[in-house]
Amino acid sequence: xxxxxxxxxxxxxxxxxxxxxxxxxxxxxxxKLCTLKSVExxxxxxxxxxFDHIEGITDISIFKDGIEPLWEDKSNIKGGKWIIKLRRxxxxxxxxxxxxxxxxxxxxxxxxxxxxxSFRMKxxxxxxxxxDSTGKDSFKDVLMxxxxxxxxxxxLSVEYKDNDESLKDNSxxxxxxxxxxx
Numbered sequence: 001x002x003x004x005x006x007x008x009x010x011x012x013x014x015x016x017x018x019x020x021x022x023x024x025x026x027x028x029x030x031x032k033l034c035t036l037k038s039v040e041x042x043x044x045x046x047x048x049x050x051f052d053h054i055e056g057i058t059d060i061s062i063f064k065d066g067i068e069p070l071w072e073d074k075s076n077i078k079g080g081k082w083i084i085k086l087r088r089x090x091x092x093x094x095x096x097x098x099x100x101x102x103x104x105x106x107x108x109x110x111x112x113x114x115x116x117x118s119f120r121m122k123x124x125x126x127x128x129x130x131x132d133s134t135g136k137d138s139f140k141d142v143l144m145x146x147x148x149x150x151x152x153x154x155x156l157s158v159e160y161k162d163n164d165e166s167l168k169d170n171s172x173x174x175x176x177x178x179x180x181x182x
Contacts, residue, residue, distance in 0.1 A: 003039040005103045008065040009114070010035050011045065016057040027070065035065060042103055051092040054119045062099060063114030063129070071163040075113050075131055081166075082110075082128040082146060083159040091117065091124035094150050098126060101149045109138065109145045133162050 011033040014026065036042050049060075061069035070076065086094060095117045102112055111131040118125040128146065139160070147156055 002037075005036060005038060005042070006105060008035050008037045009062050009103055010065050010067075012061045012063075012069060014059045014061075030061075030069070033060075036062070036103060042100070046096060046099075051095065051117070052088070056119070057121070058119045059116055061114060061116045062102070067113050069114060069116060069129070071166045076129060076163050077167075078132055078163075079111075079113065079130040080133050080160055080162040081116075081130070082142065083161065084126045084146075084156065085159075086124050086126065088119075088124050091126065094152070095124075095126055097150055098128065107145060107149075109142045129163075 012030045013033055014029050014031065016029075034041070034045065036045060054060075059069075063069055064075075067073055067075045084094075095115070098115050101107070102115055106112070110128070113129045113131050115129065116125075116127040118127065143156075143158055146158065150156070
């Protein structure tokens, strides 16, 4: 007997070669790993991916089935991303908490399309991708929900960026809005 998730989620990965000088083709470099349809699929995935030993510049994206981890995807274009930069030592645990919450039930304050864990040389970046941009009035509510899901007791620095802004400056992480949660 399996225990279905509320919707299926597709796991994709991408690794960038930092030594090549030629332009990087993000869309054609995405590789599908699997589709998570049940709690059993999720547990298998979490038990068989060793997040602590991922090297280089690698992203693992987990999005609702049918939604690509691209700014210009029709389900993402009017949305944005909540960005949390972390030390590697805590990133796996917090990513797993976000993932389990996302596949278990919808968030209360935001319509989440997917999450990404981005391994970089010095840190790890978690990004929660949303279907719609968040008005300034609801930033605090969303931040508090993210902090509650992560179950952190420490100060949390979160950044936000609309996907249409990412398209304009061709970056997910430059020119973000800094937000803080005590």
